[in-house]
Amino acid sequence: MTDNQEIPSRSEERKAERHKQRQQKVKATVDAKIAAAQEEKGILLVLTGNGKGKSTSGFGTVARSVGHGKKAAVVQFIKGNWDCGERTLLEGAGVEFHVMGTGFTWETQDRDKDTQAAKTAWEAAEKLLQDERIDCVMLDELTYMVSYHYLDVERVIEALKNRPKMQHVIVTGRACHRAIIELADTVSEVLPIKHAFDHGIKAQPGFDY
Known part of the structure; x- marks a missing residue:
């Protein structure tokens, strides 16, 4: 030494x-x-809470699935037809997207239109939830459709319960219905501490969407 x-x-x-x-x-x-x-089975993952990052986390899981050679699909509720960085990237990787396309409900202010659009998007979701070829399905902002009573929660639960055994599903959005949380295998709550938008900073492409 x-x-x-x-x-x-x-x-x-x-x-x-x-x-x-x-x-x-x-x-x-x-x-x-x-x-x-x-045990090996398809996981039902719920990402809820009032904080930022629920959809971002969900898309990360979809990207992970694709990275392993799995087949994934996304149904976006609430969102409109504006540019979405995740959609642009994942569609290029073969991910199937169905977008409700009406935008935020406070923009449309038309309950009948929103309800019909939600039902149309959900019909696409139901087909994906019956397709054994799809390994991972993301139901982005689905929770709002149930909270606003655009979709019947029993119909949603039935489709989630009867999906293919190995199919993973990601549900995002605030105030997730208790019945969906009880059915879920994994639930994460995203809590808000600070948000740039609340301090006058605008949403920016490449970071917020």
Whole structure:
């Protein structure tokens, strides 16, 4: 040992040993969970809450699916026909899109028109939810359609329950109906801490859409 090398103190050695023991316990817990998780099935993922990033997270999962050579499809409720960076990218990768196309309900202010548009989009979703060739289906902003009673929640639940066994589904949007949350395998809530728009910063292409 050279003069420049320091001999670890007893306290540092004890600290390192305690860290090692903690990590061994963590590893044992994780290994046990991995060993217990043997079932393979399609996952119903709900991304809800009032924070920004629900659709972004959902599209990330769709991109992951495509990256593994899986076939994916997206139905967008609420959204209009404006440019969508994710759609441009994913359609180029072979992802099928169905867009409700009426825009936000506070823009249309036409309940009958919105209801009919929602039903048309949902009919496309139902076909995807019956198609064994589709590995992953994203139902973007579906929660609003149920909250506004444009779609019957029982009809939605029935389609989700009876989809192909290995088909993954992603549901996004605020205030997800309790029945969908109860059916879901994984639920994440995105909470708002700060949002640029609330401070007068406009939505920008390439970042917000």
